[in-house]
Amino acid sequence: MSEPLVFTKARTGSSVIRRAPLLAVSPARRQALAMTLAGLGLAGPAIVFLLGLFLLPAVAVIFVALTDWQFGAVSFSFVGLDNYRELFADATFRVSLVNTAVYVLIVVPGTTLTGLAIALLIESGNSCRSFYRAIHFLPFMATITTMAIVWEALLHPTMGLVNQLFAAAGLPTANWLRNENTVLPVLGLIGIWQNLGYAMVLFLAGLKRIPQDLYDAADVDGADLWIDRLRTITLPLLGPVSVFVVIVVSLKALESFDAVKVLTQGGPGHASEVLLYTLYRESFEYLRAGYGAAIAVVLLGLVVSLTLINTLIMDRKVHYQ
Amino acid sequence: MSATTSGSMSTLAGIFRHAVLLLTGALLLFPFLWMVSLSLKAPGEIFHTSFFWPAQFYGIENYGKALTEAPLLRYLFNGFVVCALILALQVVLCAPCAYALAKLRFLGRDLIFAVVLAGLIMPHQVLSLPLFIIGYKFDILNTYTALILPYAVSPFGIFLFRQFFKTIPDDVVHAARLDGLSELAIVWKVMMPMSLPAIIAFSIFSVVGHWNDLFWPLIAVRDQSLMPPPLGILAFKNEEAGSDYGPLMAASTLVMLPLIIAFLVGQRWFVEGLIQGAVKQ
Amino acid sequence: MASVSIQCISKDYGQTPVLRSVSLSIADGEFLTLLGPSGCGKSTLLRILAGLEVQDVGSISIGGRVVDGVRPKRRDIAMVFQSYALYPHMSVAANMALPLRMYRLSAFQRLPFLGRLLRGAAQITADIDMEVSRTANSLGIGHLLSRKPGQLSGGQRQRVAVGRAMVRHPAVFLLDEPLSNLDAKLRVQMRAEIKELHRRLGGTFVYVTHDQAEAMTLSDRVAVMLDGELLQVAPPQGIYSDPANRRVAEFIGSPKINMIDVVVRERGLIDVAGATLAIDSDIPTGTPLSLGIRPEALCLADHPGQGILTGSVRMVEHMGSDLFVHLDLAGADQPLIARLLAERASRIAPGQRLHLGVRADRVLLFTRDGQRLRREADLVCRCVTPLREVAG
Ligand SMILES: Nc1ncnc2c1ncn2[C@@H]1O[C@H](COP(=O)(O)OP(=O)(O)OP(=O)(O)O)[C@@H](O)[C@H]1O
Ligand SMILES: [Mg+2]
Numbered sequence: 001m002s003e004p005l006v007f008t009k010a011r012t013g014s015s016v017i018r019r020a021p022l023l024a025v026s027p028a029r030r031q032a033l034a035m036t037l038a039g040l041g042l043a044g045p046a047i048v049f050l051l052g053l054f055l056l057p058a059v060a061v062i063f064v065a066l067t068d069w070q071f072g073a074v075s076f077s078f079v080g081l082d083n084y085r086e087l088f089a090d091a092t093f094r095v096s097l098v099n100t101a102v103y104v105l106i107v108v109p110g111t112t113l114t115g116l117a118i119a120l121l122i123e124s125g126n127s128c129r130s131f132y133r134a135i136h137f138l139p140f141m142a143t144i145t146t147m148a149i150v151w152e153a154l155l156h157p158t159m160g161l162v163n164q165l166f167a168a169a170g171l172p173t174a175n176w177l178r179n180e181n182t183v184l185p186v187l188g189l190i191g192i193w194q195n196l197g198y199a200m201v202l203f204l205a206g207l208k209r210i211p212q213d214l215y216d217a218a219d220v221d222g223a224d225l226w227i228d229r230l231r232t233i234t235l236p237l238l239g240p241v242s243v244f245v246v247i248v249v250s251l252k253a254l255e256s257f258d259a260v261k262v263l264t265q266g267g268p269g270h271a272s273e274v275l276l277y278t279l280y281r282e283s284f285e286y287l288r289a290g291y292g293a294a295i296a297v298v299l300l301g302l303v304v305s306l307t308l309i310n311t312l313i314m315d316r317k318v319h320y321q
Numbered sequence: 322m323s324a325t326t327s328g329s330m331s332t333l334a335g336i337f338r339h340a341v342l343l344l345t346g347a348l349l350l351f352p353f354l355w356m357v358s359l360s361l362k363a364p365g366e367i368f369h370t371s372f373f374w375p376a377q378f379y380g381i382e383n384y385g386k387a388l389t390e391a392p393l394l395r396y397l398f399n400g401f402v403v404c405a406l407i408l409a410l411q412v413v414l415c416a417p418c419a420y421a422l423a424k425l426r427f428l429g430r431d432l433i434f435a436v437v438l439a440g441l442i443m444p445h446q447v448l449s450l451p452l453f454i455i456g457y458k459f460d461i462l463n464t465y466t467a468l469i470l471p472y473a474v475s476p477f478g479i480f481l482f483r484q485f486f487k488t489i490p491d492d493v494v495h496a497a498r499l500d501g502l503s504e505l506a507i508v509w510k511v512m513m514p515m516s517l518p519a520i521i522a523f524s525i526f527s528v529v530g531h532w533n534d535l536f537w538p539l540i541a542v543r544d545q546s547l548m549p550p551p552l553g554i555l556a557f558k559n560e561e562a563g564s565d566y567g568p569l570m571a572a573s574t575l576v577m578l579p580l581i582i583a584f585l586v587g588q589r590w591f592v593e594g595l596i597q598g599a600v601k602q
Numbered sequence: 603m604a605s606v607s608i609q610c611i612s613k614d615y616g617q618t619p620v621l622r623s624v625s626l627s628i629a630d631g632e633f634l635t636l637l638g639p640s641g642c643g644k645s646t647l648l649r650i651l652a653g654l655e656v657q658d659v660g661s662i663s664i665g666g667r668v669v670d671g672v673r674p675k676r677r678d679i680a681m682v683f684q685s686y687a688l689y690p691h692m693s694v695a696a697n698m699a700l701p702l703r704m705y706r707l708s709a710f711q712r713l714p715f716l717g718r719l720l721r722g723a724a725q726i727t728a729d730i731d732m733e734v735s736r737t738a739n740s741l742g743i744g745h746l747l748s749r750k751p752g753q754l755s756g757g758q759r760q761r762v763a764v765g766r767a768m769v770r771h772p773a774v775f776l777l778d779e780p781l782s783n784l785d786a787k788l789r790v791q792m793r794a795e796i797k798e799l800h801r802r803l804g805g806t807f808v809y810v811t812h813d814q815a816e817a818m819t820l821s822d823r824v825a826v827m828l829d830g831e832l833l834q835v836a837p838p839q840g841i842y843s844d845p846a847n848r849r850v851a852e853f854i855g856s857p858k859i860n861m862i863d864v865v866v867r868e869r870g871l872i873d874v875a876g877a878t879l880a881i882d883s884d885i886p887t888g889t890p891l892s893l894g895i896r897p898e899a900l901c902l903a904d905h906p907g908q909g910i911l912t913g914s915v916r917m918v919e920h921m922g923s924d925l926f927v928h929l930d931l932a933g934a935d936q937p938l939i940a941r942l943l944a945e946r947a948s949r950i951a952p953g954q955r956l957h958l959g960v961r962a963d964r965v966l967l968f969t970r971d972g973q974r975l976r977r978e979a980d981l982v983c984r985c986v987t988p989l990r991e992v993a994g
Contacts, residue, residue: 032427038504039427046418047433049474054440057451064450071457118345125338134588135346138353141584141591143533145551146573149558150356153566161355193349201592216654217687221766222675222704226334232700236691255444258535262555276446276536283450284540296447307442 058300065293072287083294093295095270096278099184100254103274106188107195107253112245114192115199120234122200123207124226133204137197144194148262151190152177177263180271187272190259195252199245206241210234240314247310254302275299356577360384360570379567384575386568391560393572395546396553397579403468403549404528410473411527412520419482420508424494440476446536453540467541468549472531478523485519486512521590525583529591532580550576604665604678604773604806605630606651611660613646613830620646622830623660633800633807634835637817638827639853644810645684647827648776651808652681665773675704680767681776684783686759688751688766695734695747698766702730705770737769757788764799774806781816793819814854818842826850843964848972851894857926857939860900862893863970874931879909879960891975892968897926897941899964903957913938915954920944929956 065083069076087093122132139147154161157175166173176186214233218224223232257276260266266273266281279299283292363379387393421427422434452471456462461470489512497507513520535551542548548556557572584591606628613621620643628634636644649655651662653674662669669677680701688697703712710716711723718724738744741761751759760780767775780796781789797820800807811817817824818838825835834846845851851859864872866889872879874893885891903910913929916937925944928937940958942950950956967975 035425036427036429039421039425039430042417042421042425042504042508043430043433046414046474046479047436049414050436050440050476053452053471053474054443054448054476055436057448057455058439058443060451060454061447114345118342121338121342125335127335128339128342130588132342132346133592134585135350136342137588137592138581138584139349141529141533141580142353143551143554143573143577143580145533145535146356146554146576147352149554149566149569149573150352150359153359153570154352154355193352196349211685211687213683213685213687214689216649216652217681217683217689217766218700219654219674220652220679220681221701223700224673224675228704233689236689239691251444255446257446258533258551261535261539262558279446280536280539284453289450289454293450296450299444300447303444303447304442 061293061296061300064289065297067290069289070287071289076290079290083290084298086291087294087298092270092273093278096273096275097298099271099273100275102184103188103191103256104250104253106185107191107256108246108249110188110192111195111199111249112242115196115245116203116238116242118196119200119203119207120230123204133201136200139194140197142194144258145262147194148190148259151259152263155186178268180268183264183268183272187256187259187263191253191256195249198252199249202241202245202248203238206238207234210237243313244310247306250306251303254299254306275302353577356570356573359566360574362567364565364567380571383567383571386565387557387572387575390568391553391557391572392545393553393557393575396548396550397575399465399468399547399553400532400550400576400579402465404531406465406469407472407531408524408527410469411475411478412523414474415478416482416513417505417508419479419486420504420512422479423483423486424491425504437476437479440474441480443476445471449537449540452537456541463542463544463547465547468538468547471537471541475523475527478527481519481523482516485516489515518590521587525587525591528583529580605632606665606774606806606808607663608647608651609661609663611647611650611657611662613643613650613655613657613659620830621650621657624827624830624832625660626825626832626835628806628808631804631806633797633809633820633822635809635811635817635821635824636827637811637814637824637841640812642827643830644812644827645778648681648778648808648810651774652679652776653677678773679776680770680772680774682760682763682767682778682780684779686751686763686780686783688759688762690751693748693750694738694743694754694762694765695731697751697762698734698738698747698769699730701766701770702733703727706730733769734765737765741765741768756784757792760784760792764796768799768803771803772805774808775803777807777809779811780809781811782813789813789816796820814856826853828853845966845974847974848892848894848968851966851968851974855896857897857941859966860895860897860936860938861968862895862931862934862938863890864893865890874911877906877909877911885975890970892970892972894966894968895938895960896964896966897939899961900938900940900942900958901961902942902946903959906957909960909962911938911958911960912955913958915950915952915956917952918950925950927956929958 066078066080067076068079068082118132118136122129122136155163155176157163157173157178162176163173174182176182210233214237215229218229218233223229255276256274257280260272260274260277261280264272266277275295276299279292279295282288282295360383361378361380363377363382418433418437422430422437448471453462456467456470461467493511493515494507497511502510532549533551534549535555538549538552539555542552545553545556554569554572554576558569606626608624608626608628611621611624612619624647626634636647638644646655650657651664653669653672657670664677664679689700692700706726706729707717707723708720711718711720711726718727735744735747738747741764743758743761743765746754746758746762751762754762760783763780767777777796781792784792793816796809800820809816809820818841821838823835824838824841826833826841828849834841834850836844836846841850842854845854848861852861862874864874866872866885866887867878868887870880870885872891872893879893900911906912911929911931913931915927916930917928919926919928921944923944924941925947927940927942927947927950929940930937938958969975
């Protein structure tokens with residue numbers, strides 16, 4: 001009983017001895033200050049560049065979209081939302097928007113489903129895993145500019161391999177890249193070809209995170225056919241990854257440009273005009289800065305909302321264990 | 322009995338797996354093989370035969386033409402310079418920032434991280450217009466600087482390094498401080514050597530991205546002597562009017578080669594980095 | 603209900619042998635524990651029993667039926683996993699219902715939405731729901747049925763895992779360290795519940811653990827495994843007091859059994875750290891032996907004498923009712939550990955000289971290569987007078 005008393009006494013005593021001099025900054029505050037200086041010093045250069053190269057331009061693009069500025073012009077005036085009004089009244093932009101949507105709707109399901117199927121197949125056995133992973137992943141890191149030229153050769157209307165094979169098999173041939181009806185699906189296929197490996201890698205990572213124990217439990221519980229295992233365990237547990245893959249591939253598809261630039265320049269007509277290509281042409285070929293900025297803002301809006309949707313869904317998902 | 326049936330079932334499943342994966346793999350790889358094949362064929366042969374193997378080996382002429390008629394070596398050199406400088410800048414700028422975000426507690430840290438995240442979701446093409454204006458104002462368009470500067474800092478790099486640094490125990494940092502290292506020295510002498518996998522993953526990520534980039538170089542440079550490989554190939558294609566595929570394919574093969582080698586060497590880290598990056602949102 | 607027979611099971615992972623010719627018979631309704639240190643192959647044996655792993659050599663029968671190559675679902679077994687392996691995306695009810703659904707509903711009846719319309723499906727589903735809730739209630743988790751595993755505590759998850767195994771009324775329950783993820787207090791409580799469950803269900807239980815207390819309190823018999831070998835199968839008391847060899851003796855019991863290397867001097871006499879113990883036996887002179895003395899086979903003695911070990915106290919560990927005294931003996935490199943009743947030994951302090959008597963009937967003799975010498979060793983013992991109490 002007497003011990004706590006002794007303890008209190010001792011502590012009071014020591015505090016008397018070590019009382020801090022008046023007016024001095026407490027050690028804790030001095031340390032916090034040092035930390036803040038160090039932190040800002042280390043993060044500073046990166047932050048300056050981040051502000052200058054990302055945030056400032058983002059603000060600028062929103063600002064320019066409200067003006068009628070043209071590259072090279074000495075003056076400009078505010079036009080409010082006129083650029084947007086013009087944009088949505090413009091048939092080409094509407095076509096571009098629809099084309100982008102169609103393109104995304106081809107690429108996203110195609111990439112996700114084939115990527116999932118290939119990931120499941122790779123993971124269903126033990127042999128040659130990294131080999132299969134590598135060859136399916138290779139297109140994702142290919143230089144699209146060059147690969148587009150290869151695709152052009154393959155799809156050449158008269159002498160391309162695709163048409164030769166189709167003709168030999170008695171299938172209808174086409175001038176794939178010059179036909180309004182085929183150009184977008186063909187570009188979509190190229191998009192799938194390119195992004196498939198990315199989806200596959202993400203699914204493989206998701207599959208790795210499913211504990212083997214669950215499959216063992218399913219075996220013992222009688223869910224031991226592959227279809228049952230798929231339905232009871234694999235697919236439900238891949239849910240969050242799938243959402244993520246869909247969003248990421250959508251973003252990739254929204255930002256596709258190279259193949260269009262190399263292969264079709266948006267043609268024939270405007271049949272393969274996609275958002276980023278329209279943005280490029282309005283801004284840097286027609287030099288209509290204000291108008292181009294408005295397209296950029298629309299694109300930015302789409303990207304940001306997709307990202308937000310992703311975050312929302314991820315947060316909502318029940319956190320399994 | 323049932324052991325043998327399940328045995329033969331799984332053999333069958335294994336055969337099916339290999340068959341499908343080899344088929345899809347072949348389909349995916351086919352354009353690459355076709356590219357190499359075309360690069361070895363004579364002009365007359367290119368569209369007259371669908372055979373894969375060239376009847377007449379024309380590789381020397383095609384590759385020779387690619388190297389002489391277009392400044393291909395120059396393009397490749399530009400690619401190396403641009404990618405290397407971008408990567409160096411990114412690492413130098415991102416690592417200290419990532420360290421501060423991961424290991425130091427200071428006023429404004431959350432705000433800084435929010436800025437990083439905002440940069441992370443922003444597609445770079447959207448920013449091309451103001452960046453072009455900045456480049457124009459400072460008169461740096463059509464220079465290496467124009468190709469490099471916009472990518473000097475990578476939000477993804479900061480994010481990736483921060484994730485990795487967070488897995489390094491605080492005690493390591495404390496021990497380094499006791500040994501008298503400054504905060505900056507801790508970044509370079511302690512954190513970086515311990516984060517080699519993250520650095521490699523990020524390097525491959527960054528190099529592949531900028532080696533392949535067409536959009537920004539298309540806007541930023543006009544001079545052939547400054548063009549990175551994709552833009553150069555595009556220029557070469559336009560000059561050749563798309564008819565002479567042999568040299569074009571030879572050039573394409575040469576442009577892809579460094580990447581493919583890098584990929585085969587660093588495959589594991591690359592995939593790792595992608596997965597790390599996937600966790601970003 | 604079924605007996606289990608394991609015959610000469612061997613299993614290698616690549617070059618490393620994990621199980622070496624393990625044979626074991628488990629009676630119908632028996633509670634058998636596989637006890638062994640981490641990595642000795644317990645889980646592997648259990649997984650082979652379950653059919654999740656295939657043995658390289660040997661044969662398993664359950665209920666008299668050879669089940670080699672038979673899929674897990676057809677073996678009439680259920681398993682509780684160390685990690686519980688609950689399906690994280692399913693409610694507790696769905697987790698527990700899954701085995702029944704897989705067994706009773708056809709593939710078509712299990713189809714989402716459509717399946718429910720098929721003939722008989724509704725009735726079977728209703729039956730399953732009823733059985734699930736009955737089982738859940740009997741385990742005290744009836745109120746948790748709509749929760750997801752992520753929303754449960756460790757103990758509740760453990761019960762759900764047991765419930766999922768129970769609903770099917772399997773002949774054999776396999777449990778792989780089901781309590782190892784629980785805190786100490788809950789572990790003791792769940793131990794009692796598992797014992798009760800075994801009594802109530804009457805099935806054959808094969809229980810894997812590395813915790814001796816669990817093995818001792820739960821089992822009808824304990825099978826001790828070390829390095830992939832089955833060293834001894836016996837009732838808990840037998841494992842402790844009558845180990846088959848030195849490795850079992852050293853593995854079972856905490857603190858570890860004291861092992862003293864000795865050489866038989868002349869007929870029946872051995873020297874232990876300067877003291878002389880007498881074994882009235884006909885072991886030839888010069889035979890090297892190891893003497894195994896459990897800490898509680900030592901007791902305080904008043905003064906040195908024949909059969910009394912004397913040494914200086916190195917350390918005293920207080921354990922509440924008991925205390926462990928570490929005694930340095932002359933010429934021994936390891937201290938001797940004695941378990942003494944706290945009330946009798948409270949004044950012992952480090953550095954003090956202490957005399958300990960050896961309870962002759964509790965001393966175990968081993969050859970130097972670890973074989974147990976089973977002969978009535980009657981060492982002379984002179985303990986302080988109320989010896990029975992100390993032993994009790
Ligand atoms: N899939 C595998 N591949 C290679 N070795 C394995 C594999 N599974 C287990 N082993 C090895 O087999 C040995 C026995 O493993 P097992 O899981 O049966 O041990 P255990 O007795 O259950 O241990 P614990 O108490 O830690 O669970 C270990 O040495 C382990 O490293
Ligand atoms: Mg185990």
